[in-house]
Amino acid sequence: MAVAGKRKLRRPEKADANRKGLFQAAAYVVGKHGYANASIGRITERCGLAQGTFYLYFDSRQDLFDQLLPAVGEEMIAYVSKAVHGSRDYFDVERRGLSAFFDYLTKNSGFFRILYESDSVSPEATRTHYENLARKYLKVLERARAEHQIRALTNVERDVLIYVLMGARDYLYRNLVLRGGADETRRNEIVEAFVSILRNGIGPEQTTP
Amino acid sequence: MAVAGKRKLRRPEKADANRKGLFQAAAYVVGKHGYANASIGRITERCGLAQGTFYLYFDSRQDLFDQLLPAVGEEMIAYVSKAVHGSRDYFDVERRGLSAFFDYLTKNSGFFRILYESDSVSPEATRTHYENLARKYLKVLERARAEHQIRALTNVERDVLIYVLMGARDYLYRNLVLRGGADETRRNEIVEAFVSILRNGIGPEQTTP
Amino acid sequence: MAVAGKRKLRRPEKADANRKGLFQAAAYVVGKHGYANASIGRITERCGLAQGTFYLYFDSRQDLFDQLLPAVGEEMIAYVSKAVHGSRDYFDVERRGLSAFFDYLTKNSGFFRILYESDSVSPEATRTHYENLARKYLKVLERARAEHQIRALTNVERDVLIYVLMGARDYLYRNLVLRGGADETRRNEIVEAFVSILRNGIGPEQTTP
Amino acid sequence: MAVAGKRKLRRPEKADANRKGLFQAAAYVVGKHGYANASIGRITERCGLAQGTFYLYFDSRQDLFDQLLPAVGEEMIAYVSKAVHGSRDYFDVERRGLSAFFDYLTKNSGFFRILYESDSVSPEATRTHYENLARKYLKVLERARAEHQIRALTNVERDVLIYVLMGARDYLYRNLVLRGGADETRRNEIVEAFVSILRNGIGPEQTTP
DNA sequence: CATGAATGAGGATTCATTCAT
DNA sequence: CATGAATGAATCCTCATTCAT
Numbered sequence: 001m002a003v004a005g006k007r008k009l010r011r012p013e014k015a016d017a018n019r020k021g022l023f024q025a026a027a028y029v030v031g032k033h034g035y036a037n038a039s040i041g042r043i044t045e046r047c048g049l050a051q052g053t054f055y056l057y058f059d060s061r062q063d064l065f066d067q068l069l070p071a072v073g074e075e076m077i078a079y080v081s082k083a084v085h086g087s088r089d090y091f092d093v094e095r096r097g098l099s100a101f102f103d104y105l106t107k108n109s110g111f112f113r114i115l116y117e118s119d120s121v122s123p124e125a126t127r128t129h130y131e132n133l134a135r136k137y138l139k140v141l142e143r144a145r146a147e148h149q150i151r152a153l154t155n156v157e158r159d160v161l162i163y164v165l166m167g168a169r170d171y172l173y174r175n176l177v178l179r180g181g182a183d184e185t186r187r188n189e190i191v192e193a194f195v196s197i198l199r200n201g202i203g204p205e206q207t208t209p
Numbered sequence: 210m211a212v213a214g215k216r217k218l219r220r221p222e223k224a225d226a227n228r229k230g231l232f233q234a235a236a237y238v239v240g241k242h243g244y245a246n247a248s249i250g251r252i253t254e255r256c257g258l259a260q261g262t263f264y265l266y267f268d269s270r271q272d273l274f275d276q277l278l279p280a281v282g283e284e285m286i287a288y289v290s291k292a293v294h295g296s297r298d299y300f301d302v303e304r305r306g307l308s309a310f311f312d313y314l315t316k317n318s319g320f321f322r323i324l325y326e327s328d329s330v331s332p333e334a335t336r337t338h339y340e341n342l343a344r345k346y347l348k349v350l351e352r353a354r355a356e357h358q359i360r361a362l363t364n365v366e367r368d369v370l371i372y373v374l375m376g377a378r379d380y381l382y383r384n385l386v387l388r389g390g391a392d393e394t395r396r397n398e399i400v401e402a403f404v405s406i407l408r409n410g411i412g413p414e415q416t417t418p
Numbered sequence: 419m420a421v422a423g424k425r426k427l428r429r430p431e432k433a434d435a436n437r438k439g440l441f442q443a444a445a446y447v448v449g450k451h452g453y454a455n456a457s458i459g460r461i462t463e464r465c466g467l468a469q470g471t472f473y474l475y476f477d478s479r480q481d482l483f484d485q486l487l488p489a490v491g492e493e494m495i496a497y498v499s500k501a502v503h504g505s506r507d508y509f510d511v512e513r514r515g516l517s518a519f520f521d522y523l524t525k526n527s528g529f530f531r532i533l534y535e536s537d538s539v540s541p542e543a544t545r546t547h548y549e550n551l552a553r554k555y556l557k558v559l560e561r562a563r564a565e566h567q568i569r570a571l572t573n574v575e576r577d578v579l580i581y582v583l584m585g586a587r588d589y590l591y592r593n594l595v596l597r598g599g600a601d602e603t604r605r606n607e608i609v610e611a612f613v614s615i616l617r618n619g620i621g622p623e624q625t626t627p
Numbered sequence: 628m629a630v631a632g633k634r635k636l637r638r639p640e641k642a643d644a645n646r647k648g649l650f651q652a653a654a655y656v657v658g659k660h661g662y663a664n665a666s667i668g669r670i671t672e673r674c675g676l677a678q679g680t681f682y683l684y685f686d687s688r689q690d691l692f693d694q695l696l697p698a699v700g701e702e703m704i705a706y707v708s709k710a711v712h713g714s715r716d717y718f719d720v721e722r723r724g725l726s727a728f729f730d731y732l733t734k735n736s737g738f739f740r741i742l743y744e745s746d747s748v749s750p751e752a753t754r755t756h757y758e759n760l761a762r763k764y765l766k767v768l769e770r771a772r773a774e775h776q777i778r779a780l781t782n783v784e785r786d787v788l789i790y791v792l793m794g795a796r797d798y799l800y801r802n803l804v805l806r807g808g809a810d811e812t813r814r815n816e817i818v819e820a821f822v823s824i825l826r827n828g829i830g831p832e833q834t835t836p
Numbered sequence: 837c838a839t840g841a842a843t844g845a846g847g848a849t850t851c852a853t854t855c856a857t
Numbered sequence: 858c859a860t861g862a863a864t865g866a867a868t869c870c871t872c873a874t875t876c877a878t
Contacts, residue, residue, distance in 0.1 A: 053859055120325070130388075151414050157405060167377050175372045203359065250869090258842080260869090261871080265840095469873090471837085471840095534746055585795050585797055588798070619825055620777045667847075678848090679864055679865060
């Protein structure tokens with residue numbers, strides 16, 4: 001894809017590897033120490049490059065930060081997307097999606113720090129990430145509605161729903177899974193409880209007359 | 210006690226005023242520039258004190274950061290609590306609560322930055338804040354249930370619900386209100402849509418047989 | 419002693435106690451942390467006074483430092499003088515003097531730090547202290563010579579001797595007693611060895627023809 | 628190798644020059660103003676480097692202080708060693724040694740300040756220096772004894788002697804040469820007087836019966 | 837006399853960025 | 858392309874000293 005530029009691009013593998021290495025190192029360092037403590041020195045040291053080399057791949061520290069969250073965000077989205085593939089129905093998608101999200105974060109504990117601090121460090125990057133995510137949710141919801149697996153929603157309801165779902169994953173992970181130290185069983189309970197509330201709401205029981 | 214011409218503050222009053230001034234200045238500066246850029250110089254300058262004076266009130270910059278979120282968090286909680294006072298029923302509480310939350314943040318735009326970055330800067334402060342918040346939600350839910358305004362929930366469902374509600378406020382504000390630039394009307398629609406989903410869930414319509 | 423000034427000197431005991439307390443606290447703090455880290459805050463805290471009070475008794479931090487070594491030095495000299503009282507002869511004076519010096523320092527471990535750093539912090543104070551000390555040595559030596567307990571010395575020899583004796587006490591204590599961790603027995607050996615060298619020198623034995 | 632036009636230093640040469648320059652500047656500044664006032668700024672300014680550059684060569688200010696005395700100490704020892712080379716006998720070594728010591732200090736007036744304050748600033752560095760010095764003295768004494776130029780000494784006497792000699796150089800220089808402002812002639816008298824006392828001690832004359 | 841809050845200058849250290857090699 | 862030495866601005870914290878109470 002893309003028209004090949006005419007410029008010399010010899011040894012492109014090496015260059016790509018360096019660039020990728022810098023991203024990975026940055027993800028690690030930011031995830032562990034935060035943006036504020038993610039110095040160029042720390043990042044380049046981690047991937048075995050010299051400090052000056054950094055500037056061959058990024059214009060500035062800020063430039064890296066502007067690209068970091070979208071990059072790691074895509075990875076997370078891909079991970080979850082793969083996990084929900086082949087779900088029975090919409091609620092199964094949510095079930096598996098939340099579960100996969102928990103998995104991903106357990107394995108990539110730095111993700112949240114990148115996500116959270118990114119808001120201040122690079123609002124643009126944050127916006128991009130959330131847009132990517134919202135697009136994904138939208139597609140899933142439209143399909144679910146097309147197949148009558150969920151009730152009809154107004155446009156506003158749909159928008160609200162998207163961010164409620166997003167916020168839920170975030171807050172449930174951070175507060176109940178991470179801070180609560182939930183084991184496998186507990187995690188499943190959390191997932192089921194979430195799906196139950198999502199499906200039924202919490203309105204009062206119909207009192208049969 | 211207190212003829213109190215407005216002129217001169219007594220010693221302890223002055224101390225209180227200084228401490229409070231530092232908190233306010235810190236909230237402003239952190240909200241606007243982030244913890245990383247919230248230098249003692251910026252903070253003290255904003256409230257008209259000398260840099261050294263800072264250390265009469267806080268042990269260190271970290272000490273301030275450890276106290277900041279709980280302090281502003283309480284303010285936010287108090288604001289919302291006051292707004293929901295006198296609600297008709299539980300769903301009215303949620304309606305007014307979300308609305309008041311939007312209000313508060315519109316007026317205190319720095320709150321989210323303080324909240325978000327606090328997670329890395331002072332995990333303890335963040336934990337305290339979320340605990341304060343969770344306690345509040347729990348009380349409201351228990352009362353709602355006691356008055357049969359919501360359906361019976363398992364313990365897990367209740368815990369999940371609390372964080373879904375918290376996350377919803379957060380994500381709805383940031384993505385739809387703030388980023389979406391919602392006006393009064395749109396805000397109300399958002400609030401109503403949220404309450405509707407909360408009450409009914411999104412399960413498919415009962416197809417009458 | 420001294421003619422009473424006409425100025426009001428009410429409550430002089432309290433004032434004297436404070437002044438003395440400041441000296442003691444300063445000796446402790448400087449001895450333990452060094453002049454550089456002997457802040458007014460630390461000193462006044464140790465003797466239970468407010469920081470500002472310090473300036474009622476001393477013009478400045480430097481003023482205190484200018485008086486500190488002579489003050490503690492006199493104490494040391496007095497301690498040693500008392501110990502040598504009643505000695506058999508000159509070499510007994512040296513023997514007991516060195517021993518008492520070791521004792522004093524063991525009990526007042528901060529003395530050396532005050533002495534050593536004083537040279538840079540307050541050359542004047544240091545000069546005064548060494549002069550006090552030299553005067554003492556001189557008196558002892560003159561008497562010893564008068565009683566033919568030591569051989570005749572030229573003026574230069576006498577001056578040299580005084581500082582050799584002073585230096586010996588210093589270096590023997592620091593290197594053999596303190597750093598070497600000498601016990602009672604070892605200390606006595608050191609003292610005797612010193613007196614032996616002092617008395618006889620280290621010239622080669624007379625080879626009897 | 629090296630054509631080496633004088634113009635440009637190669638990388639590693641430059642590094643060596645910088646390190647050396649920092650040491651020299653530090654020796655000057657500490658000697659003149661004391662450790663406490665030897666700020667990185669003063670030191671780097673003196674050798675024409677930027678403040679940050681300091682940290683390419685030393686881990687911290689303390690790291691420099693830990694290396695300073697041993698470094699200048701070796702220089703002093705080397706200077707004296709060279710001066711005593713070719714002495715007639717042991718007492719000639721002491722004569723020339725003391726004289727060279729006076730010379731060295733006259734030319735390097737900061738040495739003593741480095742030495743004295745080092746005790747508090749870096750005990751380890753001080754220990755190292757005195758050990759280096761003691762080793763030197765020991766070697767000289769053992770040789771002198773082997774050649775029967777001095778009388779037999781017990782082990783304790785030998786240890787005591789070493790530190791008496793060290794202390795003598797120190798105290799004689801500081802009190803008689805430096806403070807006393809001794810000229811060439813007076814210095815020689817001092818040296819001779821010292822050697823005389825060292826050789827013969829100060830015991831009373833043998834009264835021939 | 838005594839207090840201690842307030843000041844503001846000073847200093848160690850870190851780090852993004854540049855540039856000669 | 859890659860390096861890493863050099864820079865110097867920025868920032869937290871300490872502390873001697875002053876002064877209103």
